[in-house]
Amino acid sequence: xxxxxxxIFIFAVFxxxxxxxxxxxxxxxxxxxxGKIYDGNQNIPVVDAEVTFWVxxxxxxxxxxxxxxxxxxxxxxxxxxxxNLTKEKDASYRITIDKTKYFGQIIxxxxxxxxxxxxxxxxxxxxxxxxxxxxKNVNYFDNNDKIGYSITNTQPTGTNCCNNLPTTGTGYNYxxxxxxKTYGAQKIKVSWSVKKNSINSLYDSLIYCVPFDTTxxxxxx
Numbered sequence: 001x002x003x004x005x006x007x008i009f010i011f012a013v014f015x016x017x018x019x020x021x022x023x024x025x026x027x028x029x030x031x032x033x034x035g036k037i038y039d040g041n042q043n044i045p046v047v048d049a050e051v052t053f054w055v056x057x058x059x060x061x062x063x064x065x066x067x068x069x070x071x072x073x074x075x076x077x078x079x080x081x082x083x084n085l086t087k088e089k090d091a092s093y094r095i096t097i098d099k100t101k102y103f104g105q106i107i108x109x110x111x112x113x114x115x116x117x118x119x120x121x122x123x124x125x126x127x128x129x130x131x132x133x134x135x136k137n138v139n140y141f142d143n144n145d146k147i148g149y150s151i152t153n154t155q156p157t158g159t160n161c162c163n164n165l166p167t168t169g170t171g172y173n174y175x176x177x178x179x180x181k182t183y184g185a186q187k188i189k190v191s192w193s194v195k196k197n198s199i200n201s202l203y204d205s206l207i208y209c210v211p212f213d214t215t216x217x218x219x220x221x
Contacts, residue, residue: 048074
């Protein structure tokens, strides 16, 4: 009977040691991430932004290049977010940030730059806005009047976004209206050249784009 009790005792001690070592191993591989998401142009926290942590891992000795979403959290009223994970055979990390009426962010992180421990990762995203550009020749000289105009500062990429491609128009009755998406809470630069009576004139203007709204600029020449 003593032999039986002794074996039970040894097994219990062994199980506890295994559990302790296992917990310690998980603790040594744990990563805690917290941070804040800001509106980079208005310098305010972004509420309810969706922050997703992605990972690609070695599975059964084989590298799987596909990123899988481990966590998705939403920022609080102060723009804060946080999550925890256990580091495994990870090959790459990615954080994506999405919010309606904002340009999203994709941040790729090298696994060596995110060792076990606590990390504070703050990011900014920029608000969307629209610019409505109305161009019209009202001081016409003849039907050879010409205009060339474009947005010249850096623009976002994506569907319906503004670009830096020039637009040209000819004639005394030229008129055109275009709408495109740009960064909100900052100025957009429009440059144009006008040729009338064989005389070329150059102009430019900075237009503040109201975030989450459409700003109209009348380019009358």
